[in-house]
Amino acid sequence: MIESFAFSEVVRKLANLIRLGKISEVNGAQVKVQIGRVTTGWLPIISTASETTSWIPISKGEQVVVFSPYGESAQAFVLRSIHYNNFSAPDDKNSASFKTKANIKVDSDQKISANTKNGFEFSSGNTNFKISDGTIELSSGDAHINMSFNSISLSTGDANVQISSSGIQLNCGSSTIDVGSGNISLSSGSITTNPLICKCAGGL
Secondary structure, eight states, X not given: OHHHHHHHHHHHHHHHHEEEEEEXXXXXXXXXXXETTEEOOOEEBOOOOSXXXXXXXXXXXXXXXXXXXXXXXXXXXXXXXXXXXXXXXXXXXXXXXXXXXXXXXXXXXXXXXXXXXXXXXXXXXXXXEEEETTEEEEEETTEXXXXXXXXXXXXETTEEEEEETTEEEEEETTEEEEEETTEEEEEOSOOOOSSOSOOOSSOO
C-alpha cells in the first residue's frame, strides 16, 4: 500500500514538472494558466529583473510552459511563449521582427547607440525617416529634406532649395536663382521686384 502510494506520488510529480497551457488571467507580472481542465493559481513569469531589465506586456491566450520544481505546483513559474494559431510567427521567417500593440519606452542612464551596415528606416503614417551610408532623408507628404556628405536639399511640390559647397540654388517651376562662385544668376519668364530696383522715365 505504501509502495503503491509512493509510486503514484512520483508519477504525479513527474507529470507536474513541465506542463503546457494558455494564459487565462493576467495581473501585472503574475498570471493564471489553464492546463487542460485545470487552472493554476497566480504564478510569476520568467523575465529579466536586474539593473538591466525588460518588460513585454502579457496577453491572455499566450501559449506557455509551466515549470514546477520537484513537481510541486506551489513553486511553479511560467516561461513565455510558444507560437500557435492566435499568436503565429511572422510571415517573413528570415527577418528579425518586433511587433507590439503597446507603447514602447526606452530609458537609459547611458547613451544609446546602434550600428547597421545597410541603414535604418522609420515610418509613421505618411512620414518617413531614413539613414543610409552618407545620406539622411526625411519626408512627410510632399515635403522632403535630403542631407548628404556635402549638400542639403529641401523640396516641396515643384519648389526646391539646394545648398552645397559650390553654392545655393533655388528652383520653383520655371524660375531659378543660382548663387555661387561670386556670381548670382536669375532665370525666369519675367522678373519683378518690390520695390522696383530701377524706375526710369524716358529711357536711358
